[in-house]
Amino acid sequence: MTDTPLGPDQISGATPDNALRNADRAAAKDGPHDGPMLAADGTPLRRSLNRALRRQKLRALALVAPLLLFILITFVAPIADMLFRSVENQIVGETLPRTVAALDDWTFADGEPPDEAAYDALYSDMFLAAEAKTHTRLGGRLNYETTGISSLFRQAGRGVADIGEAQIEAIEDSSEAWDDSAFWAGLMLTGDEAAADTDLLADARARARIISGEPLAMPDETWPSAAAAAALPRTAVAYTEFALYTWSVDEDPPAEEDPWEAVWLSLALDLAANPDAPSAFSGAQAEALSAAQAALPPGTADFSFRDAFLEMDEDWGSLDVWGTIKAFGGPYTSGYFLSAADYSLNPEGVSAMPEDEQIYRTLFVRTLVMSLTITLSCILLGYPVAWLLANLPLRTANVLMILVLLPFWTSLLVRTSAWKVLLQQQGVINDILVWLGIVSDGGRLILINNATGTIIAMTHILLPFMILPLYSVMKTIPPSYLRAAKSLGATDWTAFWRVYFPQSVPGIGAGSILVFILAIGYYITPEIVGGTKGVFISNRIAYHISTSLNWGLAAALGSILLVLVLALYWLYDRIVGIDNVKLGG
Amino acid sequence: MAVASTDTAPMKPLRGPGFPIALTALAGLVLGYIAGNALGNGWLGALVGAAIGAAFAWAAAGPLADNRTAGRWAAIALIGVFLLLLGGVGGLVAGLLIGAVLSWIAYWLASGAYRKGVPAYATPGQVLWHNTFLFICGFIFFFLIAPIVVVIPLSFNAEDFFTFTPEMLALDPEGYSLKHYRDFFTSSDWQQAMWNSLKIAPVATILSVALGTLAAIGLSQSHVPFRRAIMAILISPMIVPLIISAAGMYFFYSRVGLQGTYWGIVLAHAALGIPFVIITVTATLVGFDRSLTRASANLGADPVTTFFRVQMPLILPGVISGGLFAFITSFDEVVVVLFVGSAGQKTLPWQMFIGLREQISPTILAVATILVTISILLLATLEILRRRSERLRGMSPG
Known part of the structure; x- marks a missing residue:
């Protein structure tokens, strides 16, 4: 700090920093002094100055x-937050945690849908999601990637309760006890913490919490019973989820609510898989379980969730659906950015969109080209005016400056509406042209709702941002330079081009970058006068936020635009310095 | 060019009256064509206009050369009456205008005033270029100001059109009305929008001015670590495209429960206004004489007293103009409000935006005229402040 040369942030004069610097310089020249130099209060000067600094x-x-x-x-x-949203993709993993885990070993390249385990997991996840009504949101999300998934999920949410109907009815008919909600609670829950399966509870809580968005708890002094969990593992998981959800979200005690169909079906599958299960219980519970076991329809042991889902909709056997779930199963995705660059992340990997669907690249190119056109028009129109203002007597220039500042201060919407009024086919400009006989009444010019409208209106709106920096640079160019050049024999053009213009380049640079930065992010004016051919990337971002609700894509498009703008901002800072932004002359 | 090359004598009427007569006749031709078009026969009008123009130029160079005022009034009256007879009240106004323009051109050419801006030794080519350049600049100024000016008469339209009706052009009082203004002041939508704007903008302004002034003073101290980086962050709301700010704020404010609330909009607008406050106040502080605060401290004032009694009055113009910028930023802002606000917080620009996009209604033009008036007032305030601050610092009389 002390031996750096005077930087742009430092000032000259008697400051503590400079005193230190001088002291250092003196020390370097004369070699160290004997003993420290002391300030008035007796502390070493160095320390005292450092403290002041x-x-x-x-x-x-x-x-x-x-x-x-x-x-x-x-x-x-x-x-x-927006940048984060452009890669964030928690929803798939949160809504279908077991399914995503079951797909770990499956790849799209296998060429066939995943095995039974994945369908089994899908059933459990889908049941919970359908209860919490989060499956439609997930369907909507995946629908951006593969169309049709939304309705598939909606349908599954409705149909998932009907899976395993035969098994459920068989258990229901086997014993009166199953109609008693309290009996279920007695079977699956325990009041004794020592006999509880707390790991199971924690897992279920974690899953259900993510899905419902709130912390869930069991009724006071109840836990899932460890004995039941050992004998009927599936049922214990399903019942615990049911109990947590019913108690916390619906606010009903599980002992008074009929268990979900998923619990019934799980019980059927557990009983079929483990013939000794009833023997782990005693009394009425064992009896009811034995009765249920005996009543199970044949084939329960080979119950296939896969068949059940395929029966609901054969698209559940489609590779694309599973590939999409797998591809977007991670907590983060590059999918939005790929979409924003007209690639698509699909089950096979990354591929470019077909030529005619590459809308975003076209839109980015159009935004850049139009912003460049607007910047050039601003230079073309702003340069003469700034030159005039800089070379007129101050009093006249101040009066004319008002003509530049008035548009600058006028509401953006006023200026945009003015252009809408002027440029319409039945608007003022066309009326005058027709009236003068320059165009025929049938051949009115189309000046609005296309790129022309956007360029005209935005050039007008951004022109003051070009004139003001140009003016402040041109003010500093002494007019005598031009006279000197001419007296040395330069023609008007040579004098301007070789002497004046190079000195005004910083003004052009400052104005251009400012106008360009402002132009590429414009939203309002293109929205109103741009129609479909004259809109910018901003309009697409707004569309994705408010109409298509594809926030991730909006965030990705926004991030790309932001990077572009920040790069220009950095350039502006390097060339002009942000301290030198001038407002209002 | 060929015409101009006959002219070599500096700063005095031409040798022959041919040059001004020819050019004035040309101007008369154009104006006559326009007037003739309105009356039904463009080419006849052009012919008459050219003749009148030639006559004016001859008069301006000869009999009335030294009596400019009388000559111009005579020309204005002549064409005014002529067109009054042909086209009624509208014709009168148009005639007065044409008369003023044509007679100005005639004298400008005949008296050699067109050479005033160039040195005496300039070649005809240079004179021509100089005047062409002025004409181009005039055209650009026209481009800047005309769209705003056009809105004003249209807002008094009696019809629901966005263009001038024949009645308006004929200056028929029937063609004008205040009905769009009545609409604005009686419609509950517009009134609600105006009140919302007036409730949001001042609070946002106070927030940005208070925080911005403090920070600008901090930034103008001699030793500020990371000054450049801090400055870059503080200015960024002006640079980052509004749609990105709006999207980010929409996502983030929904997370923290500010989306759709009054304070959400106020905070967002305050953030957007801060760069303007920082820029204007820092610019004012550059010219601030630091020894004044030292003198004040030396005389026994504590830092707070020094700030309010010495520093503040001197940087006040900068603070106020920063505040005006912040105010207009909030008052004018629509993108962020569209996303962060809810239907109950429609501001004036929001209402205008809806009006422009969906149900086009000329009430917008009445609102636009009111807003233009407000910006003229703001601009005037700013100009007065600028002059005051320059006078205080003894920089220039302006």
């Missing part, structure tokens, strides 16, 4: 801190 820095920071904090919270955090 530190205090100054802290004071400056303390003044800036509230605003910095404010901007970080209200502005930077939202943007960071």
Whole structure:
């Protein structure tokens, strides 16, 4: 710090920092002094100065801190959040956790749908999701990737309760006890913490919490029974989820509610898989279980969830559906960014979109080309005006400056509506042209709802941002340079091009970058006068946020735009310096 | 060019009256064609206009050369009456305008005033270029200001059209009405929108001015660590495209429960206004004489007193203009409000945006005129402040 040369942030004069610097220089020249130099209060001068410097820095920071904090919270955090959203993809893993886990060993390249385990997991996940009504949201999300999944999920949500109807009815008819909700609770739950399966509870809580979005709890002093979990493992999991959900979300005691169909079916499968299960219980419970076991329809041991799902809709056997679930199963995805670049992430991997569907690349190119056109028009129109203002007497220039500042201060919507009024086919410009006989009444020019409209209106709106920096640079070019060049024999053109123009280039640079930055992010004006051919990438982002609700894609498009703008911002800072932004002349 | 090359004598009427007569006749031809078009026969109008133009130029160079005022009034009256007879009240106004323009051109050419801006030794080519350049600049100024000006008369349209009706062009009082203004002041939608705007903008302004001024003072100290980075962050709300800010705020504010609330919009607008406050106040502080605060401290004032009694009055113009910028930013802002606000918080720009996109209604033009008036007032305030601050600093009389 002390031996750096005078940087742009430092000032000259008697400051503690400079005193330190001088002391260092003196020490370097004369070699170290004998003993430290002392300040008035007896402390070494070096330390005293350092302390003063530190205090100054802290004071400056303390003044800036509230605003910095404010901007970080209200502005930077939202943007960071948006960046995060462009890769975030928790929804698949949260809604179908067991399915995603079951698909671990399966790949799309296998060429056939996954095995029974995946369908089994899908059943458990889908049942819980359908109860919490999160399956439609997930269906909507996956529908961006493969069309048709949304209705498939909706249908599954309705049909999942009908799976295994025969088994459920058989158990129901086998004993009166099964109609008693309290009997179920007595079978599966326990009041004794020592006999409880707490791991099972924790797993179920974690799953159900993610799905329902709130912390779930069991009724006071009840736990899933470890004995039941050992004898009837499936049933224990299904019942625990049911109990948690019923108690916490529906706020009904599980002992008074009929268990979900998933619990019944699980019981049937458990009993079929483990013939000795009833013997783990005693009394009425064992009796009811034995009766149920005896009543199970034949074939329960080979019950296939796969068949059940295929019966519901044969698309559940489709590779694409499973491939999509697998491809988007991770917590983060590059899918949105790929879509934003007109690639698609599909089960086979990454592939480019067909030529005629590459809308985003077209849109980005169009945004850039139109912004460039607008910037060039602004240079073309702004340069003469800035030159005139810089070379007129100050008083006249100030009056004319009002003509530049008035549009600058006028509401953006006023200017946009003015252009809408002017450019319409029945608008003022066309009326005048027809009236003058330049165009025929039938051949009115189409000036609005296309790229022309956007370019005209935005050039007008952004022109002051070009004129003001140009003006402030041109003000500093002495007019005598031009006269000198001419007196040395330069023609008007040579004098301008070789002497004046190079000096005005910083102004052009500053104005252009500012106009370009503002132009590529414009939303309102293209939306109103741009029609379909004159809209920018911003309009697409707005569409995805408010109409198609594909927020991830909106965030990815926004992130790309943001990177572009920040790169230009960095360039602007390097060339002009953000301290030198001028407003209002 | 060929015409201009006959002219070599500097700053005095031409040798022959041919050059001004020819050009004035040309201007008369164009104006006559326009007027003739309105009356039904363009080419006849052009012919008459060219003749009148030639006559004016001859008069301006000869008999009335030294009596400019009388000459111009005579020309204005002549064409005014002529067109009054042909086209009624509308014709009168158009005639007065044409008369003023044509007689100005005649004198400008005949007296050699068109050479005033160039040195005496300029070649005809340079004179021509100079005047072409002025004409181009005039055209650009027209491009800047005309769209805003056009809105004003249209807002008094008696019909629900977005263009001038024949009655309006004829200056028939029937063609004008205040009905769009009545609409604005009686429609509950518009009134609600205006009140929402007026409730949001001042609070957002106060927030950004208070925090922004403090930070600008901090940033203008001599030793600020990470000054460049801090500045870049504080200015970024002005640079980041509004749609991105809006999207980010929409996502984030929904997470923390600010989406759709009054304070959500106020915070968002305050953030957007801060760069303007920082830029204007920092610019003012550059010219601030630091020894004044030292003198004040030396005389026994504590930092707070120094700030309010010495520093604040001197940087006040900058603070106020920063505040005006912040106010207009919030008052004008529509993208963020569209996303962060809820239906109950429709602001004036939001209502205009809906009006422009969906149910086009000329009430928008009445609102636009009111807003233009407000911006003229703001601009005037700013201009007065700028002059005051320059006078205070003894920079220039302006």
